[in-house]
Amino acid sequence: MSILRAEQLQKTFATGSAARSGVAAVRGIDLEIDAGQFVAITGASGSGKSTLLHMLGGITRPTAGRVLLEGIDLAGLDDDALAVVRRRRIGFVFQRYNLLPELSLVENVALPLVLDGVADLRCRDAAAAALAAVGMEHRASHRPDELSGGEQQRGAIARALVTRPAIVLADEPTGALDSDNSRRVVELLAELVAERGQTVVLVTHDAGVAAGASRTIRISDGLVASDSARSAAVPVPTR
Numbered sequence: 001m002s003i004l005r006a007e008q009l010q011k012t013f014a015t016g017s018a019a020r021s022g023v024a025a026v027r028g029i030d031l032e033i034d035a036g037q038f039v040a041i042t043g044a045s046g047s048g049k050s051t052l053l054h055m056l057g058g059i060t061r062p063t064a065g066r067v068l069l070e071g072i073d074l075a076g077l078d079d080d081a082l083a084v085v086r087r088r089r090i091g092f093v094f095q096r097y098n099l100l101p102e103l104s105l106v107e108n109v110a111l112p113l114v115l116d117g118v119a120d121l122r123c124r125d126a127a128a129a130a131l132a133a134v135g136m137e138h139r140a141s142h143r144p145d146e147l148s149g150g151e152q153q154r155g156a157i158a159r160a161l162v163t164r165p166a167i168v169l170a171d172e173p174t175g176a177l178d179s180d181n182s183r184r185v186v187e188l189l190a191e192l193v194a195e196r197g198q199t200v201v202l203v204t205h206d207a208g209v210a211a212g213a214s215r216t217i218r219i220s221d222g223l224v225a226s227d228s229a230r231s232a233a234v235p236v237p238t239r
Helices: 049-056 079-089 105-115 120-133 149-161 179-196
Strands: 002-013 023-034 038-042 064-069 090-094 167-171 199-203 215-220 223-229
Touching: 002 049, 002 199, 023 049, 023 064, 023 199, 023 223, 038 049, 038 179, 049 167, 049 199, 079 090, 090 149, 105 120, 105 149, 120 149, 149 167, 149 179, 167 179, 179 199
Parallel strands: 038 199, 038 215, 090 167, 167 199
Antiparallel strands: 002 023, 002 064, 215 223
């Protein structure tokens, strides 16, 4: 069943030059992502892959086309309604973790629920369960500067899972990690798909990371250049 669909998605950025109307980062992409899929979006730097991911997650509004998440047209929502959908139904993971240094790991993981007005005890219980899902419950009381890069990224994945989102979107989640931690993070994402039915879409420039997904979409010059699926993900090689 399709959980996310893009229809003729386009994004043009203004250049600030009167001689040019703008730069087309995404030039008309159609795609569907089914529930429980692990999808890697790849492409060279500047190909439009991160812009595409940000539009799929409602961070960037498209110039044309639309994104449907669970049947909801994200482009048709006002800013407040879109923020609620992002907070409740989309889990984001970024390259630099974005953990707040003054909070413990469990407090960081609970933050999306706190911002949504969930009761403190429920926040703590849900955060503890999310940390257990990524094997980080033993580090719950530690602050980010007491954790390795790989541990911080696992904590960031737990934060993305805490609301039980429809989809997790990860933008270069291994970009700041060494090869061993990169492998562990991709294996963790694959486990979440296989064992919990979580839908995951990640952007990466690394073919080894993309090999951990079961479907790879390659973007070139703002268009889908290829879209291939495998019956099972292959082991992630070390660099």
